[in-house]
Amino acid sequence: MTEVSRRRLVIGAVTSGVALGAVTVTGCTGPAAAPTARFVPFHGATQTGISALPLPTRGLLASFSVQVRDRAALGGLLAGLTDEIRGLMAGTPPRTRDAAYPPVDSGLLGADPPPDDLSVVVSVGASLFDDRFGLATRRPTELITMPFLANDRLDPQRSHGDLLLALESGHADTLQFALRQLMRRTRGELVLQWLVEGYGRGAADAAAGTTPRNLLGFRDGTANLDARDPAVLDRHVWLPAGADEPEWAVGGSYQAVRIIRMFVEFWDRTQLVEQEALIGRHKISGAPLGMRDEFDDPRYDTDPDGTRIPLDSHIRRANPRTPETAGNLMLRRGFSYTRGFDGAGQLDQGLAFVSYQRSLRQGFLAVQGRLNGERLEEYVVAEGGGFFFALPGVPSEDRFLGDELVG
């Protein structure tokens, strides 16, 4: 055994202990423990980065157009991407080579990349199923180009794409390292179209048994699906076998991405009672209005007229918790972004909303349909994003992402 792999084994043993016991996740109160970074396993029936916990501190979405010309070359691209991601997520040390050549990596993480909760999720957009690769009959049935929804101001420069990479890790330089390696590996095959980078206090808050806040100052993720529960993910996130979907897509997931700008100066001038009425929760505690604890049930049954929690509040519209809406749940996994300021001197920041669901119609589109016209719209506007399909996972060394799609 090499020194590197022996060291990795030790780290693996320590972190898997933490994963089993001490680190708490959003929605779970328990003993606080310092989060320990790990190498997120790559192999699995589903892409592991979609459900890995705790949520790391940094996130990045990068959308690309695919430049290769035929299906065989697309297979080569996906195989190369898989190989690179597998190495990055495992912390495989970069090869060294003769100094007469450029180094094989940027050197950002030194000779031995440390564990940093890095994960990469690969998704494809509806445009990949046009006539370039003969994949039209293999398109996941609900995968469409994201339409303009009510209140949207989608910028074509920040929307859609053939292939989306969703990267997460504990530090910004780990993300840049991974992104540069992936782009270097796919040079000439993928061209970057848009990118958004951001952050959230996922891991630290999970360790403290609390929930991260978004840039409106409210806890975000309180009523999210529990990504630790495989049965919940099977029911709401992963495409099941036997659905009316192409067979290659089983284990994948529809992904909705929305770059939602927040008018934070306006928000910060809004009365607290109004802010809380718009969301439906208390700002500091995160509890449903009129309740004490963040995880208290909002008890809409005792408030049919919306006296306590307004009927048009965000949480009540997003999830009225009725039997008819019980199938509309999704796994949210977004992060905050800041991009400096605009020409009017207003801060340009917001939420990179990301959700995974087994049906866009039942999940994102149903929820967004209920949110259309919500009062929160005065303070936010979607400026980009897209609909994608997160490929099924890679179960073993001899397989690659999307092999059954292109095979």
Ligand code: HEM
């Ligand atoms: C900038 C835009 C948005 C902000 C600031 C925001 C904020 C929040 C906050 C503070 C909560 C309460 C805490 C929680 O349970 O996580 C929440 C819940 C939720 N949001 Fe949003 N959200 C935004 C956009 C969206 C979008 C686009 C969707 C989906 C179409 C969505 C779906 C949900 C859902 C499903 C819940 C959980 C409701 C429940 O089960 O009680 N949100 N959001």
